[in-house]
Amino acid sequence: MLKYIGKRLLMFIPTILIISVLIFFIIQLPPGDYVTSYVAAMAAEGEIFTAEEIQELRVYYGLDDPWYIQYFDWMKGIITEGDFGFSFEHNKPVWDVIMERLPLTLAVSFVILVFQYAVSLPVGIYCANHQYSVGDYFWSFVGFVGTATPNFLLAIIIMYWIYVETGEVYLGLFSTEMLANGMRWEYVPEFLFRCLIPLIVIGTSGTCGIIRTVRAQMLDEQSRQYTLTARAKGCSEATITYKYCLRAALNPVVSGLSGSLRTIFSGSTVSAIVMNLQIQGPVLLAALKSQDMYLAGTIVMVQAILVVVGTLLSDIALAWLDPRIRFSERG
């Protein structure tokens, strides 16, 4: 087991390095750089820069070098000093800009992940145990529509619906009063309600996907020989469901962990822009548009690293859950 984890950890570093090169390259792709987009913006306001000044700015920001040299400088900063570069737009180090929103981003993602599993596992098990019941049909239908309905469109619908019902606009996680007065106990119910909307919007598709997987897997396991044996020996239904079938059925659910994380990040980016959430999606979009490359690069990097870590964790969990994987790796 330890050897397996060690091997996986070793693979982790080159993967991250390759991802960082790719991300940096993609973010470098747009013609021009931050200086040109800044100069263009200033020109619109009447401030004209001379060609020498532009060149000077470029050299100052280190944008004059070819992209791979910029990449090595960036990487060197990260590895030796933990310096992720400088955000031109926010005029402070990238790390500071990210830390403003990273805790909330992580919290939102984590809560959604927990919500997904907390809802979908019991529902999936219920549907499998009560196949073809009204509840099963209901959840299967919800599951199907939920996986198919795009996140950010769902956000628009839900926000419109809440507006029609209550006449209030729920944008973002904090109301203007909360931001003005700081957090107080009386705001907690409203805050929780505000949290519920992104939870449903971003979590629905993943939840529905897991419900469908768990249901199919459980049904599969219940028709196996070992279930029949257990039942013949007089095991209780609870033991059969939770101790035997569920453990085997969890396999694809666990391996889907990194996929879930990916969907959460993908889904939350656009939904956050729609719902005006104070997480990283909107910052990323703004950074990409103004070619604030170190900021954009670092945000995408952080998300990618989290996904890779998720994959790693799910692989380890799989090996722990399913002895066959451990043994095949050893052999």
Added chain:
Amino acid sequence: MAFFKKKKIEKDESYYLASQWTLMWRKLKKHTLAKISMVILLILYLGAAFADFLAPYGLEEFSSLYKDTAPTKIYWSDEEGNSCAPYVYKLKKENIKGRDENGKLYMETVVTEDTSEKFYLTFFVEGCEYKIFGLIPGNIHLYGLVNEAGEVDRSARINIFGADRYGGCIFSRILFGAQVSLTVPFVSAAISFVLGILLGGVSGYFGGWIDNVIQRVIEVLSAIPSIPLWLALSAAIPPDISVSAMYLYITIILSFIGWTGLARVVRGKFISLRNEDFVMAARLAGVSDFKIIVKHMVPGFLSYLIVNLTLGIPGSILGETSMSYLGLGMKAPATSWGVLLQETERLADVAQCPWKMIPLIFVIVTVLAFNFLGDGMRDAADPYK
């Protein structure tokens, strides 16, 4: 008796002799949801193909008088309540002057119906010139308005789904938007298909270091969350390029990300097939590697791939929609469903003009239809069912 027996044998024979595709088709036809989805998709694609004819107004036709107006009200009966040919009124601007409860003078401009003249709803009316598929010229539109004298009158407009912020007909724009939103995923799916088969095939067939390299590339690409990647790539599109070049860029971006899943599936299939006797036989007979892949191995799991592809199409529809929605894809005057949805960006706009959410229904219906169709195809392609 003998007759029935013969009939049964014939039926058996037609079953055993049926090709894989015929069997799939038969099973698919039994899947109700998949059948309904197919009909819906057919209607949507026909709508996109003949958009010029079906839409009452062209892309460039808008009227500032009509901006943000609700769906045009169609009257089915005249003033006395007798039913008559359907007609509409045109809109007019009116300046209202009045005093509010505090006695303050106020003035506002409201757009109201001008009930002095009726405009009759008629089929096959002359409108702007177009060329269907860029080939067949015409100027007849499916429906339009004529005045009481029976002449085409451009001053009145009929917007059955309301008007957008420039006063364009949302129904027409949905049809034109479908030309982009419904074809981009297909073209990019086709590119992903070729890339996936080629790279997955090479990876699975040859194995060794090539396999390793391609697998790492797939791993890396699929570790990056897709929408940030789309955003990053589409931010790389130069801003002032022609509509067709934009279209090309978007399809390339979508297929660039879409191929990895398919390549993984293809690789798995190749690994399990490459040691089969028929592949060995072909190799011994001196068939080239390329021909073995394309002629002998791919047909063996093509149906599976097509199912996979169908299930992947909703993803690229959403990709295009979200890119355009965020202003990184298609830009006005060109249109797509994402561009239309940009008008829902501010909740206040949506609350005042709920008809701007109509394009949303089209996106969701299309995505659902592709999902149901893909699901039905998956069942049909499964030989154990």
